[in-house]
Amino acid sequence: MTTLFTYTDQQDTRSGFGAGLLELGRNNPDVVALCADLTGSLKMDAFEKEFPERFFQTGIAEANMIGIAAGMTIGGRIPFTGTFANFSTGRVYDQIRQSVAYSGKNVKICASHAGLTLGEDGATHQILEDIGLMKMLPHMVVINPCDFNQTKAATIAIASYEGPVYLRFGRPKVPNFTPADQKFEIGKAVLLKEGKDVSIFATGHLVWKALKAAEALMDKGIDAEVINIHTIKPLDEAAVLASVSKTGCAVSAEEHQRNGGLGDSIAQVLSRKLPKPLEYVAVNDSFGESGTPEELMVKYGLDTADIIKAAEAAIARK
Amino acid sequence: MASIHELQRIATQVRRDILRQVHAVNSGHPGGSLGCTDFLTALYFHTLKHTPVPFDMDGQGQDLFFLSNGHISPVFYSVLSRSGYFPVDELKTFRKLNSRLQGHPTTHEKLPGVRMASGSLGQGLSVAIGAALSKKLNKDNTLVYTLHGDGELQEGQIWEAAMYAAAKKVDNLIATVDANGQQIDGSTDHVLSLGNLESKWQAFGWDVLHMDGNNMESVVSTLETAKSHTGKGKPVVILMKTEMGSGVDFMMGSHKWHGVAPNDEQLAKGLAQLEETLGDY
Ligand SMILES: Cc1ncc(C[n+]2csc(CCOP(=O)(O)OP(=O)(O)O)c2C)c(N)n1
Ligand SMILES: [Mg+2]
Numbered sequence: 260m261t262t263l264f265t266y267t268d269q270q271d272t273r274s275g276f277g278a279g280l281l282e283l284g285r286n287n288p289d290v291v292a293l294c295a296d297l298t299g300s301l302k303m304d305a306f307e308k309e310f311p312e313r314f315f316q317t318g319i320a321e322a323n324m325i326g327i328a329a330g331m332t333i334g335g336r337i338p339f340t341g342t343f344a345n346f347s348t349g350r351v352y353d354q355i356r357q358s359v360a361y362s363g364k365n366v367k368i369c370a371s372h373a374g375l376t377l378g379e380d381g382a383t384h385q386i387l388e389d390i391g392l393m394k395m396l397p398h399m400v401v402i403n404p405c406d407f408n409q410t411k412a413a414t415i416a417i418a419s420y421e422g423p424v425y426l427r428f429g430r431p432k433v434p435n436f437t438p439a440d441q442k443f444e445i446g447k448a449v450l451l452k453e454g455k456d457v458s459i460f461a462t463g464h465l466v467w468k469a470l471k472a473a474e475a476l477m478d479k480g481i482d483a484e485v486i487n488i489h490t491i492k493p494l495d496e497a498a499v500l501a502s503v504s505k506t507g508c509a510v511s512a513e514e515h516q517r518n519g520g521l522g523d524s525i526a527q528v529l530s531r532k533l534p535k536p537l538e539y540v541a542v543n544d545s546f547g548e549s550g551t552p553e554e555l556m557v558k559y560g561l562d563t564a565d566i567i568k569a570a571e572a573a574i575a576r577k
Numbered sequence: 578m579a580s581i582h583e584l585q586r587i588a589t590q591v592r593r594d595i596l597r598q599v600h601a602v603n604s605g606h607p608g609g610s611l612g613c614t615d616f617l618t619a620l621y622f623h624t625l626k627h628t629p630v631p632f633d634m635d636g637q638g639q640d641l642f643f644l645s646n647g648h649i650s651p652v653f654y655s656v657l658s659r660s661g662y663f664p665v666d667e668l669k670t671f672r673k674l675n676s677r678l679q680g681h682p683t684t685h686e687k688l689p690g691v692r693m694a695s696g697s698l699g700q701g702l703s704v705a706i707g708a709a710l711s712k713k714l715n716k717d718n719t720l721v722y723t724l725h726g727d728g729e730l731q732e733g734q735i736w737e738a739a740m741y742a743a744a745k746k747v748d749n750l751i752a753t754v755d756a757n758g759q760q761i762d763g764s765t766d767h768v769l770s771l772g773n774l775e776s777k778w779q780a781f782g783w784d785v786l787h788m789d790g791n792n793m794e795s796v797v798s799t800l801e802t803a804k805s806h807t808g809k810g811k812p813v814v815i816l817m818k819t820e821m822g823s824g825v826d827f828m829m830g831s832h833k834w835h836g837v838a839p840n841d842e843q844l845a846k847g848l849a850q851l852e853e854t855l856g857d858y
Contacts (some may be wrong), residue, residue, distance in 0.1 A: 266606050296761045316732035319698055350697065379604040380696070382679065383647065383681045383697055384680070521591075548686070549674070550675075
């Protein structure tokens with residue numbers, strides 16, 4: 260059994276957000292944070308404690324929170340809003356569309372508990388449509404980092420980018436494997452493993468699983484390339500095309516609906532510029548349910564085994 | 578119809594069910610569930626005109642209840658099962674894979690007794706108004722009840738619904754607010770003060786009643802009063818004073834037990850305060 264990738268600790272990506280926000284607070288006086296009664300869940304408590312005058316508790320009123328954040332940009336603040344991914348997107352879509360995206364406001368919409376891996380709370384809280392919703396908004400940047408270090412780096416990076424950003428992260432502790440000092444470049448894919456037989460494009464929690472899948476594929480004699488697409492929009496088209504022109508087929512992997520997610524973004528690039536087989540690892544037109552994160556990833560086809568199967572299927576279609 | 582004493586005995590068992598459900602999966606929301614136990618017990622075992630079996634989604638000729646603060650599913654599931662909607666034994670499956678007892682109540686898994694998904698806060702009052710209007714169109718003079726958290730009232734949709742119900746004289750509707758003064762990040766006063774709730778609801782045109790939600794006699798009699806106030810051109814709201822964690826001493830007095838499950842030792846300590854009256858599942 261090949262092992263190429265290891266990690267030293269497991270941490271939740273939301274804690275990476277909390278750590279990044281705290282650091283921003285210390286280095287950038289324009290950064291303000293807003294939260295809708297989920298300060299602990301979003302790991303914003305350290306920021307609140309150190310910068311109470313720059314922390315705004317809105318209560319359970321997400322639409323109001325987005326509106327206030329949009330307003331605070333007028334006068335130069337850089338607002339970071341925090342709530343669960345469902346209440347950061349679907350709940351407030353028109354507020355984001357009109358007051359943030361269309362008005363071109365510099366709001367960072369930071370969303371925890373995305374996808375199935377929040378576990379037992381069930382489908383009402385497990386949004387699997389948020390990437391699609393947000394990437395459809397003109398000029399919205401959509402970022403889904405893969406681990407603690409990358410989420411922290413992304414949080415810091417988006418403060419220096421002028422414009423609306425959707426930053427998506429999650430609840431469970433997952434392997435923390437990207438270097439702590441890695442620079443986060445918005446829109447720049449990260450090549451994690453070179454390969455020649457199939458390109459696996461993964462985002463968020465699926466990146467680690469893609470690496471594990473690549474190791475298992477190696478034992479089967481398949482040399483997979485693994486690329487971390489932490490920025491779904493703008494998509495690093497050049498990286499997608501360079502990889503697929505080498506391997507001739509692709510797999511997308513994400514904790515999201517198949518409709519409208521990362522896979523569809525890659526399909527768009529391939530169908531326009533390089534028609535090659537693409538297999539999706541994503542939730543197939545279904546809501547989630549209660550269960551442990553691990554059980555859910557297996558039941559809904561988002562596990563390492565599913566990536567392996569998809570890679571083999573893509574290769575077979577070459 | 579159950580007597581006050583019987584209702585109290587049922588409520589004690591429901592509280593045991595709540596602790597055991599959340600403990601088994603180390604997740605879920607005991608605080609608000611315990612606080613609303615007396616209300617839901619009185620509602621399902623005394624006040625509601627309802628037929629648990631066979632469950633009828635349309636519920637014509639039956640009173641309907643909508644749980645808008647869906648996170649207190651443990652108390653809802655216990656009361657539904659104990660009043661016959663589904664086997665009590667099914668409480669074992671709470672929050673587990675392939676269960677009908679989802680973390681927040683849903684219709685997706687077809688659990689009898691649930692007529693609308695909830696969990697994302699602030700939506701239940703609008704839904705209840707819809708069901709109440711449907712009853713009027715059907716010339717069905719039964720009633721629609723709801724329950725909301727007090728933190729939940731911070732959602733704007735609640736006040737859109739409140740304005741609508743009064744303006745359009747939806748007077749077959751009895752809403753209840755779990756005024757426990759707590760939410761996730763702290764007390765409601767600390768997070769975002771609700772101000773004077775009585776004057777707010779009155780200003781919106783509602784008939785406002787008060788009750789002590791952890792006193793069975795107060796709950797039963799206030800619900801009777803509320804019923805007698807329906808049909809008079811105004812929706813009715815009951816501001817129900819409760820204690821988060823009511824019935825388990827170490828869970829009371831703060832917001833800490835909003836969404837945390839007891840460990841083995843805490844479970845034992847909690848159960849010791851609650852007599853097993855109807856038999857554990
Ligand atoms: C729209 C929405 N925003 C946020 C949440 C997360 N959340 C779940 S319960 C809760 C606090 C609710 O407070 P309250 O209604 O007073 O209920 P209690 O804590 O008293 O049970 C929050 C913020 C949610 N479920 N829905
Ligand atoms: Mg409350």
